[in-house]
Amino acid sequence: MNLSAVAATAVAGVGAYTLYSRSVRLESAELVNHNTKRLRFALPDPDQPTGLSLTSAVLTISWPKGSWLPTIRPYTPINDINKPGFIELLVKHYPGGKQSTHLHSLKPDDSIIMIRGVPPGYRWTANQHPHVALIAGGAGITPMYQLTRGILNNPEDKTKITLVWGVNNDPDIFLREEFSALEKKFPGRFRAVYVVSNPEPGSSHQKGYVDKQILDKVGLNGRDVGNNDTKVFVCGPPAMEKALTGAKGFGKPKSGVLTELGYTPAQIHRF
CATH class of the missing domain: 2.40.30.10 (Translation factors)
Structure with a gap:
């Protein structure tokens, strides 16, 4: 743009x-x-x-x-x-x-x-997907937070949400209290998973990066029966988005982690 x-x-x-x-x-x-x-x-x-x-x-x-x-x-x-x-x-x-x-x-x-209204964003309709996977990196959490609150605070919307947020260190999880409150208020509908590349000693969060193994481990394998109709939203640093969604270029395009997990292009949206 x-x-x-x-x-x-x-x-x-x-x-x-x-x-x-x-x-x-x-x-x-x-x-x-x-x-x-x-x-x-x-x-x-x-x-x-x-x-x-x-x-x-x-x-x-x-x-x-x-x-x-x-x-x-x-x-x-x-x-x-x-x-x-x-x-x-x-x-x-x-x-x-x-x-x-x-x-x-x-x-x-x-x-x-x-x-x-610039950019216009994704047109969300309540219950258009039974489950959404929100995959964020760093400051890319903001559209995910807005969408999460909008879905959960709408009594007519029954969509389930799995959030995976990758950050550099523990203090970067600056919306942890807000997400924790939503998990308690909406058990069974909302789950937040944090992945920290440089965790503090004794950190309770998973160490590493948002990759194929992490997504598979938290139940976001697109080939699983329960994820056939899952919509995946991605927002983060360019390198992370490219790794997850693939890269276009000369010759054969390089597939991303989400394709390897069984998701189709129609299931994936990049903010």
């Missing part, structure tokens, strides 16, 4: 993209681990709906200090999108990352431009 072109179209007010306003104001900032902040932005009207649907993202546009051109990045909100008046983002700071550095530097009452 050409984000610059999308942003230019959105700011011009063309097409289906809608500006919340010229800007949204930072209401609060909370450091949730060593490199991730929860940023809460107030919408212009406290009664204004977010206008978001499940898995949809917002496009953030800002002008970091010393920059002539805007920096544009999409983020998936992690707040309840049915509650009006605010948007919450989890933003991981990347060394040298213009937008993440700028967002982490914001103080309450600072503002950025925010556009909703």
Whole structure:
């Protein structure tokens, strides 16, 4: 996706993209681990709906200090999108990352431009799949968290969810309490599995990376009878997504881990 072109179209007010306003104001900032902040932005009207649907993202546009051109990045909100008046983002700071550095530097009452509906996300319909597998790496957890809460908080949706989240170290599991609460509230419907590449001594989480063996071990083999109609969502670093979903290139495309596990392309969606 050409984000610059999308942003230019959105700011011009063309097409289906809608500006919340010229800007949204930072209401609060909370450091949730060593490199991730929860940023809460107030919408212009406290009664204004977010206008978001499940898995949809917002496009953030800002002008970091010393920059002539805007920096544009999409983020998936992690707040309840049915509650009006605010948007919450989890933003991981990347060394040298213009937008993440700028967002982490914001103080309450600072503002950025925010556009909703870009990218549009996956169109979720309740009960369209009996089971979904959510496979995330690092900050790629945000669309998975939004989708998980949306499914489980809808009394009409009976979809079962298995979440596998790969991180570098234990503090990177910054939504552990939220997921634990959902596991207790929805036993038998939601399960979270954490895979840590560099766990702390005595860590209770599995050591390693999200690979074929891990997915098979947690019951996500696509050839199992119970997974015939499973929908798999993937979001994470490019290398992880390529390993899971395969790579296209010259000659014969390279199949990914999910294909090896028996999933078809139609069963897999990359955020």
